[in-house]
Amino acid sequence: MKKRFYNPELNSYDVYEEVWISERVNVKDEKGLLVKNHYWKDSSGELWADFDNPMENVYESFKAYRKKKSFLTPNQIKGIRNDLNLSVREFANILGISSSTLTKIENNHRIQTKYQDQLFKLVALNKNNLNNLVSTNNDDAINNINSSVKENKYFIKDSFYNEDKSSYEIYGINRDIGVIA
Incomplete structure (x- = not known):
């Protein structure tokens, strides 16, 4: 053409x-x-x-990177947040990241880190229960999520929990869904 x-x-x-x-x-x-x-x-x-x-070619590069790393897409992340009826600021506070970082990720101006992607996946896996876990206090929300998911061997923040709570690793592995962190 x-x-x-x-x-x-x-x-x-x-x-x-x-x-x-x-x-x-x-x-x-x-x-x-x-x-x-x-x-x-x-x-x-x-x-x-x-x-x-x-920026078209940059966005295609981001897309290829996310695919290679099995990261969520910006639309998937935004969809998780919208499913929870949370604003960018509320969702970012719950996750412990800045709202400007979340906005850049959702608008495809930045690629999330592995840690951030795992947080998004954790919330996606638990979004049906998350509405009951979310509070206005970020520390309370993280603690509620932690207590809710550790028996399922999901991580939050930088810990991995096994059944007897004897193993802790940075990032971790979610064996139940096969996501390697």
């Missing part, structure tokens, strides 16, 4: 040809993720990011 665009960097109009190129990208700790990037090629052969959506 060809399309005429105004290029503000060149201060001129030109006809650009749409091209898709499979490229290897590095995102955080993952090297060489294969992503199909979208460009517009000008008459001299130079590639330009989409003029209407300049």
Whole structure:
């Protein structure tokens, strides 16, 4: 497809040809993720990011990273929060993260950490019970969630509980659903 665009960097109009190129990208700790990037090629052969959506290729890289790590998508995270009828601020307070971080994750401007992704998954697994666990005090909410889930071998914060409470590891493993932290 060809399309005429105004290029503000060149201060001129030109006809650009749409091209898709499979490229290897590095995102955080993952090297060489294969992503199909979208460009517009000008008459001299130079590639330009989409003029209407300049972050498109970055978002595709984030998507590839989340898929590789089996992380939740921004829409899934937002869906969990909406299912609980919580505002961004309320949900962030319960999770112990800043509301600006949660907003950036939900808007796909930032990739969640492994720890944050595990918190989101924990809440998703327990969202039917979470309405009874949530309080206005963040420490109370975390303690309620902790006591609710430790018998199920789920983690909260940075602990892993086994049946006899003798093992504690940073992050941990949820054996019941097979998520390796």
